[in-house]
Amino acid sequence: MAEKQTTLVCLVAVTVLLLIQVVESDIGVNWGTISLHRMSPSTVVDLLKDNKIQKVKLFDADPDVMKGLMGSGLEVMVGIPNDMLALLSSSVAASDLWVSQNVSRYMVKGGVNIRYVAVGNEPFLTSYSGQYQSYVVPAMTNLQQSLAKANLARNVKLVVPCNADAYESSLPSQGTFRPELTQIITQLVSFLNSNGSPFVVNIYPFLSLYGNSDFPQDYAFFEGTTHAVTDGPNVYSNAFDGNLDTLIAALAKIGYSQMPIVIGEVGWPTDGAISANLTAARVFNQGLAKHVLSNKGTPLRPGVPPMDVYLFSLFDEGAKSVLPGNFERHWGIFSFDGQSKYPLNLGNGPLKNAKDVQYLPYRWCVANPYKNLAEAANHFKIACSYADCTTLNYGGSCYGIGAKGNISYAFNSYYQLQKQNPRSCDFDGLGMVTFLNPSIGECRFLVGVSDHTTSSGFMLHNNWISVLIILWDAWLFLM
Numbered sequence: 223m224a225e226k227q228t229t230l231v232c233l234v235a236v237t238v239l240l241l242i243q244v245v246e247s248d249i250g251v252n253w254g255t256i257s258l259h260r261m262s263p264s265t266v267v268d269l270l271k272d273n274k275i276q277k278v279k280l281f282d283a284d285p286d287v288m289k290g291l292m293g294s295g296l297e298v299m300v301g302i303p304n305d306m307l308a309l310l311s312s313s314v315a316a317s318d319l320w321v322s323q324n325v326s327r328y329m330v331k332g333g334v335n336i337r338y339v340a341v342g343n344e345p346f347l348t349s350y351s352g353q354y355q356s357y358v359v360p361a362m363t364n365l366q367q368s369l370a371k372a373n374l375a376r377n378v379k380l381v382v383p384c385n386a387d388a389y390e391s392s393l394p395s396q397g398t399f400r401p402e403l404t405q406i407i408t409q410l411v412s413f414l415n416s417n418g419s420p421f422v423v424n425i426y427p428f429l430s431l432y433g434n435s436d437f438p439q440d441y442a443f444f445e446g447t448t449h450a451v452t453d454g455p456n457v458y459s460n461a462f463d464g465n466l467d468t469l470i471a472a473l474a475k476i477g478y479s480q481m482p483i484v485i486g487e488v489g490w491p492t493d494g495a496i497s498a499n500l501t502a503a504r505v506f507n508q509g510l511a512k513h514v515l516s517n518k519g520t521p522l523r524p525g526v527p528p529m530d531v532y533l534f535s536l537f538d539e540g541a542k543s544v545l546p547g548n549f550e551r552h553w554g555i556f557s558f559d560g561q562s563k564y565p566l567n568l569g570n571g572p573l574k575n576a577k578d579v580q581y582l583p584y585r586w587c588v589a590n591p592y593k594n595l596a597e598a599a600n601h602f603k604i605a606c607s608y609a610d611c612t613t614l615n616y617g618g619s620c621y622g623i624g625a626k627g628n629i630s631y632a633f634n635s636y637y638q639l640q641k642q643n644p645r646s647c648d649f650d651g652l653g654m655v656t657f658l659n660p661s662i663g664e665c666r667f668l669v670g671v672s673d674h675t676t677s678s679g680f681m682l683h684n685n686w687i688s689v690l691i692i693l694w695d696a697w698l699f700l701m
Contacts, residue, residue, distance in 0.1 A: 250277025263290025397471035444509030494548030587637035609635035
């Protein structure tokens, strides 16, 4: 009998060990909403489901977005902005209220499947000079109590997305957290560990390449490199693995060598810098997906990939700050209208475009060729202060289209943002509406999307009118 019990215990132990070791990573997306042209949340949710993307990370808990996610079954991470951390760290009442308004109200039958709450976003970033540092753990403590009061602590986990600049090293195995962060990160990881939460990190090989002229370009990708990094018995052929193992080594040094890891953000922009283009983004993101889904893990964690990887990002965000660089507005795997920018397979076949997107009529605002454009500079500046003109700058897809092209691009961007209000194409008589697409090569002059859903009959009628106008415009041009 004793032998049978011993055998049973051994079998259970082996089974548990196998379950722990078999980790399969899943790919989700970041859904940011700092956009100039926003599709309806229901259309976005349909896009996610059509592409079998099951996990989505938000940067807040926007009521419209949360309403769109109701009943979708998608696994959601909601976010708390950094500027709320001070209040949440000092007030239990504020913490209770936030959980009530942004978690509890949606965690109902047929509601939103909220799995994580991100407490801040990269609060330890070097450029913040420690301004949020002291608020993080107290805010998490209060929020954990609030979740417990709402009977949600078992299902909803608190996390803190950290930038990769929280740790440093010349070689992955020597990774350590920044000295000024060691104590607070140790407290944070202890909290995460005790509550069953993973460590969330944002990794950007693109930024390493963009910010360092000596960084080997091929090391940023997954296609093999002539600049492999040798670290004792381990050889690194891509920056992603090297960065991730630096974090793993840093976690081991504070006593958490087995800490589960989620990649909160990773991706490659398609515009706004020399190394940001469609080809590079496709090669990086496809290489990343293949690498992650192979479940190879890294040299320090072979066979143990990150729990989840959230691509940055779902859409371009034309209203984001360009302080880090013009590329900040161009990370989307889809353009603002839900059309895939390049072929990409995230494990479920090629990306599918959004359906039933309601565009504004096919017309554009351009510089009037019969006017003297010497006075257009101020109008150009004003238009670009509202609209996104980052593609016109060096490294952008519209760089080099000439002064008149630049003016036309700015005029049209503003015109579409104003939902094609006729007065928004006046510019003191320097602008004119055209029905001939002025796009040049890879430089796309956009047509905006409608804010409302239109009946198919009306849209069909509208499309026929657009076709007739285009034909008429073309006839006049040929005459």
